Amino acid sequence: MFRNLLRSLARSAAARSTLLVLGLLLVALPFLGCGAEHSEEGAGWHCPMHPTYTSDKPGDCPICGMKLVPIPKAESAAPKAEAGPGERRVLFYRSPMDPTVTSPVPAKDTMGMEYVPVYADEVSRPASSVPGLATVSVNASGIQLAGVRTAVAAREHLASSTRTVGLVLPDERLVRHVHTKIAGWVEKLHVNFTGQLVRRGQPVLAIYSPELLASQEEYLRARQSAARFASSNIPEVREGGEELAASSRRRLELFDVPQSFLETIERTGKAQRTVTLVAPASGFVSTKEVLEGMEVQPGMELFTLTDLSHVWVEAEFYENEARLLRVGQRADVHLPYEAGHVMPAEVTFIYPTLSAESRTLKVRLELGNLDGHLKPGMFVDVTADLVAADGIAVPEDAVIDTGLRQVVFVELEPGTFEPRDVQVGLRGAGRVVILSGVGEGERVATRANFLLDSESKLRAALQAAQAPASPAGAIAPMPPPNSGQQH
Numbered sequence: 001m002f003r004n005l006l007r008s009l010a011r012s013a014a015a016r017s018t019l020l021v022l023g024l025l026l027v028a029l030p031f032l033g034c035g036a037e038h039s040e041e042g043a044g045w046h047c048p049m050h051p052t053y054t055s056d057k058p059g060d061c062p063i064c065g066m067k068l069v070p071i072p073k074a075e076s077a078a079p080k081a082e083a084g085p086g087e088r089r090v091l092f093y094r095s096p097m098d099p100t101v102t103s104p105v106p107a108k109d110t111m112g113m114e115y116v117p118v119y120a121d122e123v124s125r126p127a128s129s130v131p132g133l134a135t136v137s138v139n140a141s142g143i144q145l146a147g148v149r150t151a152v153a154a155r156e157h158l159a160s161s162t163r164t165v166g167l168v169l170p171d172e173r174l175v176r177h178v179h180t181k182i183a184g185w186v187e188k189l190h191v192n193f194t195g196q197l198v199r200r201g202q203p204v205l206a207i208y209s210p211e212l213l214a215s216q217e218e219y220l221r222a223r224q225s226a227a228r229f230a231s232s233n234i235p236e237v238r239e240g241g242e243e244l245a246a247s248s249r250r251r252l253e254l255f256d257v258p259q260s261f262l263e264t265i266e267r268t269g270k271a272q273r274t275v276t277l278v279a280p281a282s283g284f285v286s287t288k289e290v291l292e293g294m295e296v297q298p299g300m301e302l303f304t305l306t307d308l309s310h311v312w313v314e315a316e317f318y319e320n321e322a323r324l325l326r327v328g329q330r331a332d333v334h335l336p337y338e339a340g341h342v343m344p345a346e347v348t349f350i351y352p353t354l355s356a357e358s359r360t361l362k363v364r365l366e367l368g369n370l371d372g373h374l375k376p377g378m379f380v381d382v383t384a385d386l387v388a389a390d391g392i393a394v395p396e397d398a399v400i401d402t403g404l405r406q407v408v409f410v411e412l413e414p415g416t417f418e419p420r421d422v423q424v425g426l427r428g429a430g431r432v433v434i435l436s437g438v439g440e441g442e443r444v445a446t447r448a449n450f451l452l453d454s455e456s457k458l459r460a461a462l463q464a465a466q467a468p469a470s471p472a473g474a475i476a477p478m479p480p481p482n483s484g485q486q487h
Contacts, residue, residue: 160428184209216271
């Protein structure tokens with residue numbers, strides 16, 4: 001019995017101890033909860049729709065009327081001073097929209113966007129030689145994700161060709177004008193329309209000219225006198241008659257009458273009422289300014305004949321291309337609507353002046369056109385080989401041309417790219433010669449380099465923001481812009 005009594009007392013003591021502990025916990029629980037809540041809400045309150053409005057106590061947003069919510073306390077109120085092995089040290093935080101706006105602690109901008117951390121290794125690299133750009137480091141996964149590719153700058157013999165549009169023109173040396181040197185009236189017109197093909201020596205028109213008729217009669221009388229004086233015993237008389245006849249004949253020849261016309265006069269001994277003018281060269285009638293019955297005067301343009309068996313093609317090239325062309329080099333002329341039909345041509349003249357409007361230089365090409373395939377006024381495609389060049393060449397995609405300068409990104413080591421200003425030369429076949437800025441054997445970025453360019457500009461802006469730091473290296477970022485009104 002005594003043993004059972006002791007066992008009951010022990011049970012009662014343990015129960016009382018347990019109840020005592022539970023009571024203490026219930027009493028302390030509200031205080032623990034308040035402390036936790038205060039720790040969570042110690043950062044204040046803000047509007048969930050307008051994060052820039054903050055308050056030190058609960059309430060309503062004066063902008064939209066929504067209840068203010070506690071601002072979660074940041075895990076770290078300031079950037080880590082030291083980083084463990086393998087960790088990146090955060091220097092400060094910057095606005096994603098403006099790299100010059102910074103904060104020493106995580107914050108949001110006026111649009112509610114989280115600030116981006118800036119690490120020490122991003123601003124500690126040496127400055128680039130290209131203003132506004134900085135050296136970029138990308139890890140292997142980033143390179144693979146962005147699709148960055150590289151190529152080796154190698155010395156090559158680069159030949160290039162250029163293509164432009166040309167205009168077919170008649171050869172100015174084969175254009176002839178038909179005039180008359182006598183006054184008269186057109187009795188008969190043998191060429192009746194523009195575009196008619198005329199052969200050399202073919203009759204074009206017949207003219208009645210009183211002046212020519214008088215000259216013919218004068219010549220006939222001079223011939224008769226010369227025949228009478230030929231039997232004279234006085235040499236001066238005989239020679240005078242011959243000279244008079246020759247002078248009269250020479251006058252008719254100066255009227256550009258055909259030789260057959262003079263032979264007819266001499267054979268028949270009669271003056272011809274009209275004279276027929278013949279074509280001085282073969283060609284097409286490009287202009288016709290005369291009609292039957294029209295009065296004509298010396299110097300008046302009657303017809304224009306254009307020989308199209310040989311034509312010109314005038315093509316315009318840009319300044320950087322025209323300087324590589326040479327007189328005498330070959331070019332190919334293509335008709336846009338006839339694939340595979342190539343006509344060889346030769347560069348015969350490079351114009352000495354540049355077009356101020358198009359900034360191009362005209363180049364003349366010549367080629368045969370016996371089949372009449374090319375017509376003046378037609379547009380043709382012209383392909384010309386440019387002078388070849390030897391030099392260090394890279395893929396054309398590696399060069400970022402801003403209009404004011406050309407930049408390439410050279411891989412210093414795997415994942416690290418340095419921007420460099422370069423001077424480019426001849427381009428062709430997807431390659432470009434680098435005159436300066438890249439050495440033989442160096443690797444350059446060829447794909448996704450525009451992403452490197454954007455990142456490089458951002459890093460340069462961050463480095464510029466760090467430039468006015470104190471000598472001790474302390475960072476003095478701007479205060480966060482989300483410190484709104486306080487109640």
